[in-house]
Amino acid sequence: SAVISQKPSRDICQRGTSLTIQCQVDSQVTMMFWYRQQPGQSLTLIATANQGSEATYESGFVIDKFPISRPNLTFSTLTVSNMSPEDSSIYLCSVEDLAGVNIQYFGAGTRLSVL
Amino acid sequence: ELKVEQNPLFLSMQEGKNYTIYCNYSTTSDRLYWYRQDPGKSLESLFVLLSNGAVKQEGRLMASLDTKARLSTLHITAAVHDLSATYFCAAAYSGGGADGLTFGKGTHLIIQP
Numbered sequence: 001s002a003v004i005s006q007k008p009s010r011d012i013c014q015r016g017t018s019l020t021i022q023c024q025v026d027s028q029v030t031m032m033f034w035y036r037q038q039p040g041q042s043l044t045l046i047a048t049a050n051q052g053s054e055a056t057y058e059s060g061f062v063i064d065k066f067p068i069s070r071p072n073l074t075f076s077t078l079t080v081s082n083m084s085p086e087d088s089s090i091y092l093c094s095v096e097d098l099a100g101v102n103i104q105y106f107g108a109g110t111r112l113s114v115l
Numbered sequence: 116e117l118k119v120e121q122n123p124l125f126l127s128m129q130e131g132k133n134y135t136i137y138c139n140y141s142t143t144s145d146r147l148y149w150y151r152q153d154p155g156k157s158l159e160s161l162f163v164l165l166s167n168g169a170v171k172q173e174g175r176l177m178a179s180l181d182t183k184a185r186l187s188t189l190h191i192t193a194a195v196h197d198l199s200a201t202y203f204c205a206a207a208y209s210g211g212g213a214d215g216l217t218f219g220k221g222t223h224l225i226i227q228p
Contacts, residue, residue, distance in 0.1 A: 033215045042203060043158075045215040058215070092157060094216075102146055102165065104216060106158040 002027055002095050004107035012113045013083055020079045021110045023093035028073035033094040034066070037109070043092065049076045083114045117142050119206050121219030128194055129227055136189040136222045138204035147187045148205040148216060149178050158203065161189075194226045 003026040013019050023032060034046040047057045047068055055068040069077045080087050092109040096102065118141040128134050138147070146165055150158040162171045164180035164187060171178050175198065177190045187204055201223050205216035 035215075042220045043205075043216075043218045045217070048215050096214075102163050103160050104148065105160065106150075108157045 001103070002029065002097055002105045004093060004095060004105055006093055006107035006110055008110055009108060010111040010113075012115065014115055015084055017083055018079055018081045019083065019112060020077050021091055021093075023076045023078070023107055025074045025095050029095040029097075030073070031096065032070065032076045033096075033104075034068065034076075034078045035092045035094060035106075037090040037092060039089070046078070046091075080112065083112075085114045088112055088114045117144060117206055117208060117217045119204060119217050119219040121204055121222055123222060124220055125223045127225045127227065128191075130195055131193050133193065134191050136191075136202055136204075136224075138187040138189070138206075138219055140185050140187075140206040140217075142185075142208070144182075144185070144206040144208045146207045147180050148207075149176075149187070149189050150203045150205065152201045152203065152221070161202075191224075196226050196228055199224055199226045 005024045007022045011019055032049045035043045036046055037043045045058050046061045046066055047055045049055045049068050049070040051070045051073050065081055067079045090109040090111050093107045094104050096104045120139045122137050148163055149161040151161055152158050162178040167182040169180045175192045180187045201221045203218050203221045205218040207214045207216045
């Protein structure tokens with residue numbers, strides 16, 4: 001199984017600022033995924049981060065708002081830019097174990113509150 | 116576009132009872148997942164179903180997949196309080212590679228003693 005570490009675990013930010021969330025995996029993975037979970041809601045895929053190429057964003061999410069880096073096979077960052085209160089959510093990274101079991105593992109999440 | 120619908124969205128039941136959560140998806144999917152989420156926690160993987168007719172069981176939980184009906188079920192047998200949580204199903208299609216998941220809205224399950 002994959003062990004995923006996310007930092008920070010929570011933060012309170014001011015409107016108009018940016019926050020970068022880090023995701024570290026204990027094994028090399030080709031793809032990493034970023035999700036958003038708004039309060040009391042389900043998870044929505046933001047983007048897929050493939051090492052060595054630009055991230056692929058889902059409908060409704062844009063690179064200027066959620067830039068992603070993927071410098072190597074064990075690490076990725078998601079930045080939430082120019083934040084507003086509507087960005088208050090839990091942000092989770094995920095990886096898929098392709099070693100025959102196809103399980104997708106999730107980090108503990110980053111709980112973001114924007115004032 | 117893949118869509119996932121779960122029902123019920125809220126379920127309150129008594130210990131010892133059986134119940135089923137349903138998960139329908141709109142287009143071809145080659146992987147169906149069930150997750151559990153406790154309040155304030157991340158997601159815990161319960162089952163991955165990969166083929167038509169797949170059935171997996173862990174303790175009091177059993178999941179099944181019918182790809183022809185585009186339906187997965189999570190059956191709870193003789194529920195206990197510790198199973199209280201939110202349960203999500205999620206689907207993906209990628210032809211065998213890794214792909215992001217489309218989640219249902221979740222079923223908030225409360226099991227009362």
